[in-house]
């Protein structure tokens with residue numbers, strides 16, 4: 138008898154002929170998540186199992202964060218002996234209160250009792266040792282599950298995992314990562330769909346501080362936990378911002394700056410085989426996020442720009458930021474390059490021809506080339 142972790146996967150069921158590839162990737166990713174704590178991972182009959190980890194609670198927490206995993210249950214793996222199973226189930230339900238149901242599945246048809254008979258026996262054994270429990274077959278608080286497979290597997294809790302699709306099954310994208318609340322959440326949402334994410338950040342020293350940079354790197358590291366590391370491209374953006382500030386109409390400064398960001402991100406993304414850009418924008422949140430402004434920024438991208446938060450309210454975004462533990466870092470009060478040169482009266486409905494005309498005052502090609510050449514690449518891992 139030993140402790141194992143049982144992990145269920147969700148949507149991967151739906152993937153038709155790609156299914157074997159998705160499953161292989163999923164199992165590999167679970168393996169990567171637990172290898173340094175000695176976890177032994179295998180798949181059998183549409184479940185993933187982990188045994189032998191030095192810390193099984195830590196193991197559960199890590200597997201819960203593997204995209205594609207739907208839920209996890211700490212379980213007991215044991216011999217298929219009726220008395221031993223009843224004893225073990227009773228032991229697991231000791232000290233519990235409320236309503237319960239025993240749910241048995243028998244994929245080993247050689248086991249002498251069928252599922253109903255086994256459930257009845259196990260239920261009796263539980264009630265014998267615990268009179269604080271009552272049976273409720275319709276809406277029980279506790280589900281005691283007994284699976285008869287190569288061994289018997291018993292569990293009575295199930296924790297929801299992150300869901301989504303296995304990391305790496307959907308290609309790669311470039312996240313425009315600021316120090317704010319939204320972009321880490323946007324990155325997370327896209328990663329959940331199996332997309333590898335790299336980050337790009339625009340810094341404007343000395344207007345933005347070293348601490349602001351460290352904050353962004355901390356966020357990249359945190360989001361990178363779902364990737365087992367994160368590549369970050371740090372773009373020096375001061376000169377471009379100064380030029381925009383000096384030469385272009387003040388009210389259009391923000392949209393012109395965002396277009397410069399897009400152009401640079403687009404180029405670096407292409408060089409890194411990314412298929413899309415990701416931002417944390419949502420409609421109407423600030424002046425640069427009206428539909429008119431978004432259209433102006435999109436116009437310079439050559440690849441799709443995904444904005445997973447586009448229809449979300451700030452509060453819902455904050456909730457996810459708290460879940461993925463980026464919120465506390467995001468609200469640290471260091472300045473972002475966007476805030477340094479914010480126009481006093483930003484144009485909220487910029488017209489593209491006006492924007493293009495203003496941009497002609499800049500030698501964008503040279504400025505962008507210089508920024509790209511001086512971009513620093515970091516790899517962050519916990």
Ligand code: ATP
Nearest residue numbers: 313314315317318319320337338339416417418475
């Ligand atoms: P966030 O909370 O993500 O900073 P925000 O609500 O503050 O977003 P903006 O500052 O207008 O909105 O930025 C919109 C999006 O543009 C960000 O979500 C991010 O994807 C990108 N972005 C903004 N500033 C930077 C930066 N300095 N480096 C990289 N990307 C940036």
Ligand code: MG
Nearest residue numbers: 315317473475
């Ligand atoms: Mg911001």
